[in-house]
Each structure stands twice: as C-alpha cells, then as structure tokens.
Amino acid sequence: MTKEKELFVSTLIKWSRTIDRPMPWKGIKNPYFIWLSEIILQQTRVEQGMNYYLKFTKAYPKVEDLANAPIEEVLKHWEGLGYYSRARNLHHTAQIIVEKYNGIFPSNHADILSLKGIGPYTAAAIASFAYDLPYAVVDGNVIRVLSRYFGIDTAFDIPAGRKKFDALAAEILPKNQSAIYNQAIMDFGATVCKPAAAVCSSCVMQKKCCAYQQDKVELWPIKANKTKVETKYFNYFVLAYKNKCYIKKRENDFWKDLYEFYLMEDKQLWSIDKLSKFATKEEWQRTKAITFIDLTQKLSHRDIQARFFTIELNKKPALHDFIEVDKSNMSKFAFPKIINSYIENYF
C-alpha cells in the first residue's frame, strides 16, 4: 500500500478516537442486533432509525422472537420507515436463521451474504463488526470520502466505477482493525465529509484531499445516471358505513402486506363524475355523500399522487377480500405513510 493510502487510514482512525458519536449499536458484537441496525439505517437518518432500533430490539430481543412474530406485527413496528421490503426480508431471514442455522447467526461471510435482504455492504458490516473479519464496507458515505480524498472521477454507478471503489476500499482496509476502520469511515462520511456542506475547513484530511485541493468537493463523487421518477395515480375509495370502513392488504410491489382502502390505479386522478360512471346504479344509490382530498408522497423512484374519496354509504357494501374495521381501531393496522396521513388528518 502506498504511503498516501497508509496516511489516509491512520489519519482516519486517529480522528475516530476524538469523536463522540454514541449510538446504541456502536461497538456491540451481537450479529443479530448489528444486522437489525444496518437494515434499519439503510436509506434512513440515524436520528430516525434510533427509535426503530430500540423498538425492534425491545420487541424482539432474540432472532427467534422476530422469526415467530406475525408479519403484520413486524410491519406495524416498521410503519413510517418506508422501503417495507426491508421489514419483510428481516422477518423472512430471521425464520431462515432459526430453521437453517438453529437460531445462531452465521459467522461466515459467504453464509451471511447468502441471506435474503443482505447485500455486500450489510454483509461486510456484520462480518467486520461482529466477527472482526476483514471486509470493507462500501456505501454512499464511503464512496464519497474515497472519491473526494483520492480524486476518483469515475462514476460510481457504472460497473467500472463501482469496481474501482470496491477494489480501493478492500486494498486500504487494515485487516486487523476492520471494525474500527469501517466504523470510522462511516462516521467520517456522515459527520464531516457530508454530501452537501462538507466540513472541509476543520477537516483533518484537508491537506492531502484531492477534492479540497482542486476545489471539486461539490462535484465529487460523480454519478452517471439520473434516477428516473415515475408518477403513480392512486384513486382511493374510503368506503364508510356507520362507524365502519373497509381495508385490504396490498398483495404486491413496494407496499406489499400493508393495508389500504379500495384502490383504482389509473393514468390520472378521477373526478367525481368519472367515479359515478364507474359505480353501478345500485351502488350509486347507496351513496349518501362524497368528498375528496388530494395528498402526495415522494418515494425514491416514485411520485405518488393520491385522491382519497370519502364515500358515506347508507347500506353495508358487499366487498370480497376486504376486512371491516371499526374506525377507532385503524391504528392497529400498518398503512403506507400517505394513508396514515389521510387517517390522521381527514378521517
């Protein structure tokens, strides 16, 4: 390894001894808790993830507890955190660990990586933090720090660029201090070499940092592809009869297993006129009143435009596959954020 790389590693580790960033999962060796923390922290700010970590470790102190919990309950605990496939994968993988590994979290990197929902980053984090195995974590934080410090101007989201960052991260990893180093670079990326407003003025890397020296901090790392955002139009029919309403579990895609109202997805939001044509004459006659409210939610790849039609009925609706819920009991179910927002403000 070159002197330049050695200096980077030693400066980083030295810096990590000076910072005070306590987090409940920091320094622990329990692979199950480390796994929980890493999955919760994906796409989530530490401040937000902290409460979820405490909630999950309290509700499910052992991997068996998570494996044996009903998925509805797990999703309810996850509510508000988004990317619900993470919760479904956690639940599924907990069951695999119980069935295939007798409840003992695997300690081999290949076995860890083979588990559903665990990619190279999370596998490296668990392997290094729990077992001190020499695997380097490579996520957005790490890529940003490496790109800026070493002046790597290859886009990180193309295969050649990713390979470059992976190779550099593996090369500079101090094999006997993998846990300390991985934690240090993650902390450094999160608190000093931040995406916007990097704290270069007081940074210990400043003198040797390519981006700082070349005035390219804002430009690096380089991304080749722009994220495509798809707009989805959800027309929700909130059918209400007396103090009851009707919900259904979503069966597929990004909100799988969460509950929702009767949904008509279309290329546009509906007018009340269009809704009246959709309903049968008999259904329309059962309707006492209709109002609607529009809400939006931005996901990483989707822009959700939703119109909630509140439809008061004078007769119980005949709906298959829906469950009838007392309005005061809605909080027992897990809903997407946009539906919770509707329930909290307009229900």
Ligand code: SF4
């Ligand atoms: S000087 Fe700025 S860009 Fe360079 S490592 Fe430090 S914070 Fe990051």
